[in-house]
Amino acid sequence: MSHLFAPLTVKSVTLRNRIGVSPMCQYSAEDGLANDWHLVHLGARALGGAGLVIVEATAVAPEGRISPEDLGIWSDRQVEPLARITRFLRQHGAVAGIQIAHAGRKASARRPWDGEGQWPIGDRGWATVAPTAEAFGPGLERVPQALDEAGIARLQADFVAAARRSQAAGFQWLELHFAHGYLAHQFLSPLVNRRTDRYGGSFENRIRFPLETAQAVRAIWPQEFPLTVRLSCTDWVEGGWDIAQAVEFSRRLKAIGIDLIDCSSGGAIPGVKIPLVPGYQVPLATQIRREAGIATAAVGLITEPGHADAIVREGQADLVLIARESLRDPHWPRKAALALGQKDALSGPVQYGRAW
Numbered sequence: 121m122s123h124l125f126a127p128l129t130v131k132s133v134t135l136r137n138r139i140g141v142s143p144m145c146q147y148s149a150e151d152g153l154a155n156d157w158h159l160v161h162l163g164a165r166a167l168g169g170a171g172l173v174i175v176e177a178t179a180v181a182p183e184g185r186i187s188p189e190d191l192g193i194w195s196d197r198q199v200e201p202l203a204r205i206t207r208f209l210r211q212h213g214a215v216a217g218i219q220i221a222h223a224g225r226k227a228s229a230r231r232p233w234d235g236e237g238q239w240p241i242g243d244r245g246w247a248t249v250a251p252t253a254e255a256f257g258p259g260l261e262r263v264p265q266a267l268d269e270a271g272i273a274r275l276q277a278d279f280v281a282a283a284r285r286s287q288a289a290g291f292q293w294l295e296l297h298f299a300h301g302y303l304a305h306q307f308l309s310p311l312v313n314r315r316t317d318r319y320g321g322s323f324e325n326r327i328r329f330p331l332e333t334a335q336a337v338r339a340i341w342p343q344e345f346p347l348t349v350r351l352s353c354t355d356w357v358e359g360g361w362d363i364a365q366a367v368e369f370s371r372r373l374k375a376i377g378i379d380l381i382d383c384s385s386g387g388a389i390p391g392v393k394i395p396l397v398p399g400y401q402v403p404l405a406t407q408i409r410r411e412a413g414i415a416t417a418a419v420g421l422i423t424e425p426g427h428a429d430a431i432v433r434e435g436q437a438d439l440v441l442i443a444r445e446s447l448r449d450p451h452w453p454r455k456a457a458l459a460l461g462q463k464d465a466l467s468g469p470v471q472y473g474r475a476w
């Protein structure tokens with residue numbers, strides 16, 4: 121039976137356990153370049169025992185950054201600083217993953233500790249693009265430019281180029297960020313996408329941008345490496361994107377060779393009430409796993425080792441991603457191994473031997 125410390129093989133890649141560090145923006149880059157902060161932050165979590173460490177939302181184009189301090193992968197210059205990180209992660213037993221992203225209408229924002237809202241255009245900020253010329257709402261009030269077909273094709277080419285650079289940087293696990301109200305999710309949600317062309321309206325039309333993007337990336341991303349998608353599986357709003365659509369979209373993604381769906385939720389619509397209880401998104405991962413027949417990752421308020429272990433043992437998801445708890449404690453995986461009586465599952469760095 122699978123459990124939290126059973127290895128997971130996806131394509132040619134084997135994770136030493138079912139614990140992944142969820143992508144988390146650090147808002148600490150200049151010109152999109154990874155630096156010592158990213159190396160130490162991510163490296164610490166590999167030392168802590170995670171099987172997979174996913175680098176934060178990394179922008180495929182400068183105007184796709186959430187904030188001016190986001191990581192980027194739109195230039196060859198950005199490859200080597202990331203390669204320094206993948207080498208370290210691999211040396212310490214973690215598979216190196218990266219999430220590539222475009223924020224669409226939610227771009228050009230201040231990072232959390234620089235206050236609220238978007239930077240003015242020309243003063244650290246920039247004009248944004250989206251499926252439809254409608255702002256997100258309070259806090260992010262810039263009206264984006266609606267993409268034309270040429271713009272859509274350019275962005276898809278940006279995702280493909282970013283995937284090639286991810287490979288060049290040594291990543292073996294690639295995640296497409298289609299969640300949290302960013303660009304791809306803006307196409308998916310009927311409450312955001314008001315287009316009347318072939319990229320809007322019906323379900324088939326709304327999934328077209330992300331599905332084509334995933335297909336184009338799959339065509340160049342090595343077949344032996346996992347290609348995964350983070351979805352918001354529901355908008356938590358009547359009439360919005362929902363789990364039934366997410367299940368059907370996951371089936372389509374599976375059919376074009378996507379290996380795993382990372383099941384998150386929300387982010388497209390402001391002011392939505394989300395039922396924040398431990399594991400609140402796990403049922404979404406379970407339903408997609410069962411009904412679309414694809415591997416899933418569960419994320420969101422999973423902090424207890426026994427809970428994480430049960431998610432895997434009971435087949436609710438194949439992989440558990442930890443975000444904030446991993447910020448509190450980079451050594452969460454090793455502590456979880458001890459708590460679950462699996463001490464031998466994780467041999468730590470020899471330098472730390474006397475601590476465990």
Ligand SMILES: Cc1cc2nc3c(=O)[nH]c(=O)nc-3n(C[C@H](O)[C@H](O)[C@H](O)COP(=O)(O)O)c2cc1C
Nearest residue numbers: 142143144145176177419420421422442443444445
């Ligand atoms: C500081 C911070 C940055 C985040 N950045 C990203 C990101 O870059 N991409 C993403 O998909 N989710 C991001 N998230 C969401 C997390 O990956 C995760 O889905 C969410 O925090 C719920 O998991 P948790 O309860 O374990 O924190 C971020 C969360 C935090 C706390």
